[in-house]
Amino acid sequence: MALKPISIGSALLLGTLLMGCGPTDPVPAGDTTPPTISLSASPASINIGGTTTVTAAATDDTGVTKVEFYNGTTKISEDTTAPYEATVTLSVNSTITAIAYDAADNKATATTSVTVTTPPAPVGDVTAPTIAVSASLAAVAQGATITLTATASDNVAVTKVEFYNGATKISEDTTAPYEAVVTVGATTTYTATAYDAAGNKTSATTTVNVAAGTGSVQGMVVDQNIGAPVAGSTITVMRGATNLGTFTSGADGSFSLPALAAGTYDIKARKAGHAGSDLYGVVVADGVASPVTLVQRPAFDTSATTNPAKLLLTRGDGSTPLAGVTFNASTGIDFKIVSTPDSDHVGPVRIVYAQLGRTPGSGGITAAANASNYNFSPQQNMPKVVDSGPVTVGTAASVPNFTAGFGSAAGETVYLTVMSVDYNYNYSRYVVPIKLINTSATAGNTVEAPTRAAATAYTLKQEGSWTTPYTTPTPDAAPNGSGVFVEVRWCYTNVTAAAKPFAFDVERSSDGTTFTKIGTVGGNSVATCSATNQQTRPFNYRDTSSDLTVGKTFTYRVLARGANSVASNTTQTTPLAQFTPTFIAPADESTGVSITPTFVMGQNQTAIGADGAGYNLRLRDLMTLNGSNLPGAAANALIRVEEGTGATGNAIPAGQSLVFLSGSSVLGKPAAGTVLTDTSGTYDATKPNLFPVDTAAHTVSIPLIELTGAPLQTLRPYKWEMYSGFAYKYAPAEGNRISAYSVYTWPDSAVAPINQTRGTNLNWDFITGDK
Amino acid sequence: MRKNIPHNLRRNPSISLGKSLGVLALTGLLAACSQTNLEASVPAPVASAPVVGELAQNGPLKYIKNELVVGYTDAASLQAAATALKGQVVATIPEIKVALIRVSGDALKLTKGAMRLSGVRYAAVNDVVTPEKPISGVQPASLTPLAASADQIFDELPQYALDPRHLNAKVAWDTGMTGKGVLVAVIDDPGDVSHPDLNPNWAGKAFDPLQNKTYTNATEWVNYFKKPENSHGTFVASSIVAAKDGKGIVGLAYEAKWMPVVMFNPGGYSSFNIALGAIWATNNGARVINNSWGGGVSFGPVKDAFDYAMSNGTTVVASMGNSYHDEFQYPAALPGVMASGALDGSNRRVTFSTSGRHISSSAPGQDTLLANPTWLWGDPAKPETHELISGTSFSSPYTAAVAALALQKCPAATPYQVRRILETTANGAIGSNPTGFDRDTGWGALDAGKLAQTLTDCTKLPAKGANVYINVKYANGGGTQPGELVDVILRGQGMRAGATDDPTPLYITPTDAAGDARFSEIAPGTYDLYVAGADLSITGSLTEDRGTFMGTLTATSGSTYFSPDRKNVMLTANAPDFNPVDPYEPNDTPADAKTIAYGQTSQTAYIFGKPKDLDYFKFTGAAGDQIKAEMLAGSQLGGSLDSYLYLLGPDGVTVLAENDDRGTPRIDSDSEVNFTLTAAGTYYLVATSFTVSEGQEDDSPFNKYQLKLTKTN
Structure with a gap:
């Protein structure tokens, strides 16, 4: 940071002000002299699989900051203090490169060659190696990833182990343990072959079974309900106690279990930094693709366990298993949820939910009229223990809407989902099939x-x-x-x-x-x-x-x-992409700002396919924290900015713009007298342009004096804030209602039309000039 | 220090929309927004119970109706002021020369008049702030073993916040740094001094400013304060001083002693009482004061009290706020106050933790396990002795605890040195800047162990901070006058505007009635100094009446409150006129009415000089004259007046027409009457304020207006 040394001249004080600048030493200006470097390996010739140490002698006029070592293009290590060394294990002839750097990033390079020899075989070595191979899982779901591990030994030395799927080579490994990672298609017999230097070889096989079926699971891992994808999560598939292999979620969070036999499966997701998520009871039917979503929040404490709570679900009597029981909606559904004695979750459990017909969650996202979930927060003084006690829901006295809309006179199979969230945000979810008789007259x-x-x-x-x-x-x-x-x-x-x-x-x-x-x-x-x-x-x-x-x-x-x-x-x-408006002027923390400023905002509403954006700005005097919301106090008192999207959008011609004020939670067209800019004259033939919109740069300029009528004070600090900001899309074919919103910031979920709070927003300060 | 009073004496703020806009259907849409109210950002709103003394409200400002807070110069002038205001002095804080006067009217109306009295430094209403309330992560809660690691158990219950990956307490404790010998005050709702985890470290004194009473008996304190809403102060205190006794939890400074000071019970106390609490704490030996609350602007008594505390070597710590925003909240943004942000279990800034360049550092503030007051334990068979709770309310006391550790080692450390030694030993790799300061987490996550390893002797303390004193005067044809209602800004030179990794400070404060502004325990360095006054939002003067000064100031390390870095500034401007002359007075009856003619606009006059001023004007008209009489007031002239205009008939009594807010375009603070005269004669126009028309007093030197009379046909 550009600090001015202060007049006292104390280095200590200057150092105090420099605290934030980071640990690097200052660099003399204009050092262009690179270091010198030479490199040698000792030993320079090794047996296959052996190690050697490379040493770099490096000097520099201002000092060497580090030496990096590479094997070909692969970096081995770096060393910041002399002697500059690295150790490397090789199995083929290699060239090692060392690069020395100084503080000005000048560098110098040196190389050395290392010869790798295969030890001579004893004359007439005809003894082949021995080998055994096994797979991490003997039976997997199709598409799972498993590891083949071979153990091999030889009277002289094993030079390598090759792994084959039939005639196709998968990989080879030259150093123990000898491993290969494979994705399993159908039932496959894998071959591992060990070689010695004399060319003797021996093979072993192992078979991995796939009981493929015609059902499948299409999965998605997200980081919160309606959250972002979690890529690279390790997905483990189990049927009962049998591990059927691991899969990995892709960059978009998705994973696929493409060919599963009909049955009930459990799926677990784990990824470093995220809480764990276990799903029990995914029903796979022949010919059916079952969608599954797992939520893995960022772990509350990344050093704590990622094992979710293990639950035992019974009827209210605490012993009868719940699965397959027939209930009658007139008497409700009874259950008891307890944690198993061996549950290894992070206590205390925060909340447990139960709901029919959907994955339960917080009301803000999952609430619906005529549908309710059951939830409770477990007894906290025994945090390893979850015990709901006997619970009956779906009666007039207890969660009356629990069974609403489900069941039939003959009895319908419905799925009860029970979900727990522990202290570390580990989720466990159980899907239990029950039969529900519902003889409601309305049926x-x-x-x-x-x-x-x-x-x-x-x-x-x-x-x-x-x-x-x-x-x-x-x-x-x-x-x-x-x-x-x-x-x-x-x-x-x-x-x-x-x-x-x-x-x-x-x-x-x-x-x-x-x-x-x-x-x-x-x-x-x-x-x-x-x-x-x-x-x-x-x-x-x-x-x-x-x-x-x-x-x-x-x-x-x-x-x-x-x-x-x-x-x-x-x-x-049609869901819109994320609306990301920006503040442009007056710049954050600027000084000398006009006392009749024009606020300029940037917007991406057109790029995301929206027809307009609404903003409420809040201007505050920082000496008093008084101020006004513009254009009105409520979050839905809005400055509406519409860049033309034509007849199928906002009915403003492309390239033209409309700005007006609105104050209703129903976003409609401008009322008389509210139009500030109308370059096409669609609503105001005089084509006002008080709040100019640049449809190429996608900015809108708001002269403050048009909203408040009074200048600001000179040399006074102020803050302007985007109190609410969202984009919207009209549906001309459906009476021009709003069919999509994209929310950047919204202060209060109780204020229509946005039913979720998004608290972070834009806050910029400025100080006016002295004139 | 001057307290800036929002002059929302009009019901709706002024808007003049510019003629080009025509009629805008904006009635009711515009409203002044309030001073920061942290409550609004917290999902669980707090219902405030009434404080002793009736509460009044003016727009967003809540204050105690009959109490006036007055800064005085000496006891004699204080008495004289009380007499002049027909009030009674009920409390004083002599250390900062602030007094509370109980008056019979609405204090808001009296402030302007009070400021004119000699010997009065400032006068303000006794405003009431709203507390920042924490959110429980889990309800209900008292818990035993929590989570994975053995290194999270110090007494009985696991506390991730103190483990080696967070506050790293054990390393500090092993060097003997436990806070022994240090007194910490917690200004909050009344903490439970009887809680078994807290009683051993209670200092034996607890203070309620409202009663001005020091308690030394735990049972008496608990019996008076044990309301279900009072719990916050117990949580906060336990993170600092919970006893290390193998039971419950342990505080980070478990050998420090604690004094609770009340500011919520459960409604918020006034600024005067918060200030009194802070003074009491300082005078009773507190070396650290924790403030897990926020709201309002804190200028006035609270800032004065914190300046007093810092001048006595007491470190003041406050929570940043839970607003989700990057913004100044008070008292966190006051100069010299150490502001603390909250982190979650993985040392990420919690999303709701307010950010800004004034942040000092961060500490755990989500789902921390802390003591629950005994009056909320519930079923005695399964008492909920401790609870999980979140908020910057809980990162702040951890910060106060680390400060106590530093002060145990180096009792002579100044507040700025304490702050800097904590900041320079914090883990700066967290937050949006992995190499140091960022506005989310400040200088980083506090690390008590690193502090202990660094502060091996007191020569390792960083350099002292600076204390600045600026005196402002107005200079004009009338000589020089004290620079009251002036803004003073110190902006560190080299500031990188908008940069999230720039800690260069910005400090703001208004002057008091003596024209003084103080900045305590700030970073030494060179600052751009901006001084401007008077505050036009109060005086209603024009832009050109505001004087400005731009210069520089050097704040030197080691300057003190008593030997500050001093600057005198003269503003070439008129001082606010607290005693304007109304050219038409006396005109308080029809007999004294002053003449106005068609086409004439009066000079500037004032609703001022008496509690309910009515200004009479008269004109002569003929039958059929269509007249328009306008009062140009707060909106069109500036100033404080929300006008009200009457048209009286020739008898001087009958009201023919009246108006509060003129219509087209709508201006709420100004008035307009249109009427067609039915007979020839002399008619009267009575100019006054809306407040007076409602029967209340409204006497302000800034209640200016002009009367304009037009015949429209």
Whole structure:
């Protein structure tokens, strides 16, 4: 940092101010003299698999800072203090390179050759090596990764072990332990062959079985519900006690178990730095691809264990196993959740959830009308122990909506999901099949179509919260589908008893034609239904599937179900990519700012496919912390900025712009008298341009005096803050409602139209000039 | 120090929208936003119970209605001021010459008048702040073995925060650094001095500023304060001084002693009482004061009290805040205060921890295991003696504890030296800058072990800080006057604007009525000095009336409160006029009404000089005259007046028309009356303030207006 030495002239004081600059010593200006270096190896000739030490003699006029050693292009090590040495094990003739550096980054290079010889075989060595080979798992799921390990010995020396799959060489290993990593397709017999110097060889085989089936699992690992993908997570697949191999999640967080025999599987995900996630009871059926999502949050304490809590799920009596039990919705579902004595989780467990028909989670993301989860926080003074005691849910007295919409007169197989989150954020999730009889009278009703179904996608900035640790993602991480959920809202206004539905089934399609059910909630009816405010329609469901990808259009419909099933209108939404507005001027912490400043913001709304953005700015006087929200106090008092996206978007011609003020939670077109900029004259024929928009640079300029009418004070500190900021997309085909939001910052989930809080925002200070 | 009073005496703030905008449908959309309220960012809002003394509210400002906080120069002038205000002195803090006067009216109305009294340095309302409240990570909670490692157990319950990967306590303790001999004060809600984990290290004294009472009996204290809302202060204290006795948890400075000082019970105490608490703590030997709270601006009594504490060698620590934002919160951003940010178990900044260049360092503040007060233990068979809790409220006391360790070793260390030795031994590899300072985590994660290994003797202490004293005067044709209502900014030279890895400081403070501004225990160096006054948001003057000064100031290491680096600044500007002359007075009755004619705009007049000033004007009109009478007030002229205008008939009594907020374009602080006269005669216009029209007093030297009369047909 550019510090001015202070007048006292004390080096100690200067040092104090330099504290933040990092540990490197200052460098004399203009050193261009490189070091000198020479390199030798000792010994210069070794047997195959032996080691040698290379030593570099390096000097420099200002001092050598380090010497790096390379074998070919592979770095071996570096040494920062003389003598500069490295040790390397070789099996072929090699050239070792050393590079010496000085503080000015001048460098010099030297090389030396090392000869690797195969020891001469005793004359007439005809004794072949011995070898045995085994696989880390004898039976795996197709596509799993296993390790082949060979042990080999020879009367002279084993020179290498080669691994083959039939006639195809997989790899070879020249140093013990001899290993190869393979991905297993079908049942395979692997061959390992050991050689000695005389060319004698011996082979051994091992077979890895794959019981392939026609079912499959399509998996996704994310770092929080609607979170970013977790790449490189090790996925272990088990059936009962049998380990069926490991897989690895890809860069997009996905993994695939492509050919599984029908049955029930358990899946575990582990990755350094993340909490562990275990899923028990994934049902695989022939010919069916089962989607699975695992959540691996950043671990609270990366040095603590990543084993989630192990739970035992029984009926309320504490002994009868829960799986396969038939319950009647009129008497509810009883269960008892306890941790097993050998559970090795990080206590205390924070919360345990149970829900039918979906993975439960915090209400903010999973809440729905007519559907509820059960949850409790375990007794804390025995943190290794989770014990819910006997619990009955789905009755009038206890979580009445637990079974709403599920079950049938004959009994329907439904899945109960129980999930625990421990202190380290390790998740364990159990999926238990039960049979549910539900003789609700509404199951026999003749129902009609739900109305005014509207699907809205929300893309939310990824960040941590009070209960979610979060690591800043790498800048180029494109979290496709992360931070996205879709809320579907609808009405059902026929309040007669005979028309009341038993359930609503929510369906989704990605091609507009083929629909799949994604969720069920209990049925009900409410007379009121707003034509204009989709947020107030009484029924809703939140789709948090990790399949929701940005830029792809999803079609939803809602079916009312009684004795018959009738679909609502279809409704479409296309999730937007992340909206990232920026502040441009006045620059952060600048001085000399005009007392009638113009605030300039940058925006990427057009790039993400949005039709507009809404902002609420807060200007504060830092001497008093008083100030105003512009244009109004509520987060949804907005400065709306729309760059033209044409007839299929915001009805402003491309290249033109519109800026206006709005104050309703329903984002509509400008009301009379609110237009500040309208370069195309669409709403205001006088084509005002008070808040100019540069549609090429994607900036908007806001002269403060137009909003407040008064100049700021001279030489006074102020702060401007983006109090709320989001982008939105109109759906002209659906009455111009908003079909997607992308939220950068939103202060209060209770303020419509954004139902999630995203607390971090932009805060810039400045000091005005003296005129 | 001057306390800046938000002059929101108008109901809605002024907006003049510029004629080009036409009519904008913005009624009700614009509102002043408040001083920082940390409560808003915390998911579990706190309901404040009323404090003793009725609370009043003016916009976002909450204050005790009948209490005026006054800075005085000597006892005689204090008495004279109380008499003039028809009030009674109920409390004083002689160390900082601040007094609390109980008055019979609304204190907000009296502040301007009070400032005019001789011997009064400043006058302000006794405002009430809202506490920052922690969030429990787990509910409910009292727990035994937590997590993996044996190195997290020190007494009985595991504490990750003290292990070698976090605060690294054992290395410090093994060198004998335990805080022995150091007194720490916690200004918070009343901590439970009877808790078995806390009682052994209670210093035997606890203070309630509201009652001005020092307690020495634990049972008496607990019986008075044991409300379910009071728990925060117990958690905070336990991280510092929980006893090392094989039970419960252990505090980082487990041989230090602690004194609780109340500022919430559970509603927040006023600035005056917080200041009184800090003074008491200093006078009773506290070497460290912990402040896990925030809100408001802290200028005035609280800053004065912290300056007093620092001048006596007491280190002041505060939490950064839980706002998620990069911003100044107070008292964390006060000059000299050591501000602490919160980390999670993996030494990442917790997302909600407020950031900014004023941050000092960070410590664990998420899911830390701390003591729960005995009055919340619940079922005696399974008492919840300890609980997991999160917030920068808990990183701050860990910081205070490390400061106590340093002070045990080096009792003569100044607050700045204590701060710097903690910062220079912190782990700077965390946060957004892996090689040092960043605005998220400051100089890094505190490391008590590294502190112990570095501070082997007191010659290893870093250089002392600087103390600056600036005196400002207005210089003009009337001579020189004290520079009150002036802003003083110190901006470190070489600051890299907007850089997240730049620790160069920025300090701001207003002057008090004597024109003085102090900066205690700040980084030595060269600063750009910006001085400007008066504060136009109070006086309502024009931009050109504000005087400005730009210069430099050198803060030298070793300067003290008593021998500060001093600068005198003259601003060529008029001092705020606390005693303007209304050219039309006396005009308080129809008989004394002053004449105004069509087409005329009056000179600037004032609703001032008496508690409920009514200014009468008269004009002559003919039948059928369409008249428009406007009061140009706070919005169009600046100043503090939210006007109210009456049109009276020839009898001087009958109200023909009246207006509070003019309509088109809407300006809430100004007024306009339109009327068609039905008969010829003399009519009266009565100019006053909205507050007076509601029957309240409104007497301010900044209540200026002009009256404009037009015939529109």
